[in-house]
Amino acid sequence: MKKRGTLYGWLACVSIFFIVYALVKNYWIDPEASSFLSHKTGSKRELHLPIWLNVMYVHVAFACLAMESGLLNFSNRIFEKSRRFHRINGYVYIVSVALVVLTSGYMAPYATGGKIGSIGFNALNIIWLFITITALIQIKQKRMVQHRNWMIRSYAFCFTNMLIHLITSLFHLGFGLAYVTSYTVSIYGSIALLLVIPEFIIRMNFKSRTAPE
Numbered sequence: 353m354k355k356r357g358t359l360y361g362w363l364a365c366v367s368i369f370f371i372v373y374a375l376v377k378n379y380w381i382d383p384e385a386s387s388f389l390s391h392k393t394g395s396k397r398e399l400h401l402p403i404w405l406n407v408m409y410v411h412v413a414f415a416c417l418a419m420e421s422g423l424l425n426f427s428n429r430i431f432e433k434s435r436r437f438h439r440i441n442g443y444v445y446i447v448s449v450a451l452v453v454l455t456s457g458y459m460a461p462y463a464t465g466g467k468i469g470s471i472g473f474n475a476l477n478i479i480w481l482f483i484t485i486t487a488l489i490q491i492k493q494k495r496m497v498q499h500r501n502w503m504i505r506s507y508a509f510c511f512t513n514m515l516i517h518l519i520t521s522l523f524h525l526g527f528g529l530a531y532v533t534s535y536t537v538s539i540y541g542s543i544a545l546l547l548v549i550p551e552f553i554i555r556m557n558f559k560s561r562t563a564p565e
């Protein structure tokens with residue numbers, strides 16, 4: 353029980369820190385996304401900057417909302433207090449995921465790294481949507497444990513951007529690989545990690561539920 357509370361505490365810290373970071377960085381420090389866009393030189397597809405930026409603002413807003421609403425719905429305390437809140441907030445999460453995927457669909461063709469990057473992002477979109485819809489179907493069929501597990505899998509994708517930047521920095525700054533190559537590696541590396549890490553968390557969760565008190 354205590355272990356699960358500690359895991360939630362860590363999750364809350366990382367999520368809140370990242371939400372604040374994403375909002376401050378993208379709406380305040382670098383609203384023109386100039387540092388990110390500076391790596392798009394030589395891209396075959398011409399980017400329409402005002403449209404791209406507006407789509408990016410919507411993308412970030414709903415990504416943060418997905419992260420926040422998802423976090424709140426993992427809280428046992430909130431769940432026990434109000435199932436109605438959990439349900440409404442769950443729909444907020446699903447609509448947010450749909451809007452992140454939609455905006456991502458617009459940005460994907462212009463992805464850093466060209467076609468390979470674009471394919472990776474489209475794969476992410478399809479996988480995330482599929483996993484999230486599966487979580488919804490599970491609860492419609494009243495399968496609580498499966499719903500929780502699929503939501504853990506879905507929520508992991510809220511960390512896509514964080515993971516992409518961490519892996520890119522590791523390969524670019526750490527190993528000296530070119531930025532675009534590092535970014536492309538990070539897209540596929542993130543997909544793999546975002547599929548694998550939740551499986552460990554689900555197992556840990558299962559063990560802590562079945563372990564004697």
Ligand code: HEM
Pocket residue numbers: 374378385388408411412415416419452453456457459460462463464465469473476477480509510511512513514
């Ligand atoms: C909390 C989660 C997320 C946040 C805060 C976020 C934020 C951002 C930001 C700020 C950008 C602009 C570039 C940058 O600085 O990275 C971006 C780009 C992008 N994001 Fe997200 N994002 C999130 C999740 C996702 C997810 C789950 C997907 C796909 C399913 C996605 C797809 C994309 C795409 C395709 C781009 C354009 C990449 C490029 O031009 O190379 N994002 N995102």
